Ligand code: SF4
């Protein structure tokens with residue numbers, strides 16, 4: 001079972017939900033935490049894993065052999081991302097714009113281009129408590145293309161473990177890359193008009209991917225009228241409401257997980273997991 | 283010698299477009315023959331790398347000098363590597379900017395003076 005925890009915008013409590021699920025389940029089964037929010041990974045702040053391995057993640061970008069190049073301009077013409085410019089006596093490359101499609105070195109008539117590795121970030125792995133296998137990615141500063149790093153994190157999926165993905169906020173390529181292929185997606189939202197708008201975008205993204213989903217309302221005031229209307233309109237169940245709680249907020253500020261402040265809520269997260277499983281397999 | 287001026291339209295009386303990569307047109311003037319031509323900027327509608335695409339087009343057309351407002355780092359890298367001179371002419375009409383260029387009255391630009399993606403509206 002692979003569950004992605006997503007939200008249309010940052011700061012809704014996505015990591016709080018993902019970490020709480022992991023900690024709640026760890027009492028009874030093998031759990032894996034995959035932090036795919038590679039621009040701002042923060043699951044480790046709460047799970048405090050002992051990281052044992054650290055590997056660079058690279059993508060192929062073109063390298064020019066100027067002595068073979070005839071400056072024909074073909075590569076610049078076919079690159080959809082304008083990551084190459086051909087001048088009279090040189091080829092300029094802009095690796096930060098390259099999407100590694102491979103078109104330029106495939107089509108270069110002189111074989112003057114070859115793929116060279118460009119480091120975009122790091123994948124780190126270890127264990128948080130005995131039962132939670134932990135993997136996260138860290139995107140290098142200034143790198144704009146994160147999906148290959150998200151892919152590298154997801155590749156570490158262990159079969160047989162209950163896996164939880166902390167997805168990047170938003171609804172663009174990185175979020176899609178993180179959520180695709182999961183069995184179920186939890187959409188975390190806050191009961192505010194802004195929160196609702198982003199929830200709608202996230203719900204549409206998940207629907208387009210053909211993944212079943214449900215809503216978690218964070219900092220709920222117990223009424224959440226607008227979220228309830230949304231839930232009815234879209235036919236998406238509200239699976240959990242996390243009340244606005246001073247102790248939880250204080251724990252968060254100190255880098256402590258929600259379940260450290262409110263251990264009695266463990267049952268609620270276990271129930272949440274069961275509900276996800278039920279809807280996913282339905 | 284060919285000169286390119288970033289323009290919002292095909293009208294030389296309109297002001298110079300301050301965005302290099304995202305302007306709608308380039309007025310390409312062959313100074314030796316006083317021949318004017320307006321070409322659409324291929325970068326205007328591009329998803330990314332607009333400045334590079336615009337610069338590549340001007341390199342292909344043999345332009346030797348560019349008059350514009352703001353240029354991002356990638357476009358500046360292409361133009362400089364190609365030995366194309368850069369000048370700014372904020373607020374002036376395309377025609378007036380061209381005249382001032384011929385009289386050596388325009389301020390030269392030695393590098394990028396805009397952040398990447400600055401020409402995208404809404405940022
Ligand atoms: S396609 Fe190959 S030969 Fe042509 S300009 Fe590009 S690198 Fe040079």
Ligand code: SF4
Pocket residue numbers: 060061062078079080081082083084097098099100101102103104105
């Ligand atoms: S690999 Fe693709 S995206 Fe990268 S420079 Fe070559 S053609 Fe462009």
